[in-house]
Amino acid sequence: MKVHHIGHLVRDIEKAKVMFHALGFVNASETYYDESRDIDIVFLENDGYKVELVAPRSEKSVIWKHLKRSGSTPYHFCFSVHDIEKQIKIKEEEGYITLQAPSKAPAIANRNVAFLYSPDIGIIELVEEVP
Numbered sequence: 001m002k003v004h005h006i007g008h009l010v011r012d013i014e015k016a017k018v019m020f021h022a023l024g025f026v027n028a029s030e031t032y033y034d035e036s037r038d039i040d041i042v043f044l045e046n047d048g049y050k051v052e053l054v055a056p057r058s059e060k061s062v063i064w065k066h067l068k069r070s071g072s073t074p075y076h077f078c079f080s081v082h083d084i085e086k087q088i089k090i091k092e093e094e095g096y097i098t099l100q101a102p103s104k105a106p107a108i109a110n111r112n113v114a115f116l117y118s119p120d121i122g123i124i125e126l127v128e129e130v131p
Helices: 013-021 064-070 084-093
Strands: 001-010 032-034 039-046 051-054 075-081 097-105 113-116 122-129
Touching: 001 064, 001 122, 013 039, 013 051, 064 075, 075 084, 084 097, 084 113, 084 122, 097 122
Parallel strands: 001 051, 075 122
Antiparallel strands: 001 075, 032 039, 039 051, 097 113, 113 122
C-alpha cells in the first residue's frame, strides 16, 4: 500500500493553514465541509508529501473527543488501495477493527474511504483508487 496522506487534527483550520504555509506547504485543495462527519478538511502539500488538516465544526463531530483529549496532532495515516473491501478484510484478519465502513469522501473526489484501528499503531484510513 502506498501512503496517500497524513491526517492532522487541528482546532482552527485557517490558523493551522498559516502555520503549515510557513513550513513550506501549499494548498493542494480547497477547504471542504464533510457534513456526515461535521468536519472541515483541506489538503496541503510539500515536496510530494500530503497533509490533510481536519477540524471539527462542533461537538457533534466524529473527531471532537479526540481533539479535546489530544489537541492538535497527527492522528491517522491514509493508504491508497485498489480494492477497499478486500483490504478491509485483510486488515481485520491482521487484528484491525473497522471504525467506519466505506463511505464517500467529498474532499477526495467522492472516493470510498474507510477507517480502521489497531491498538499497536492507532487509526489508519484506506482510500480506494479509481481504476
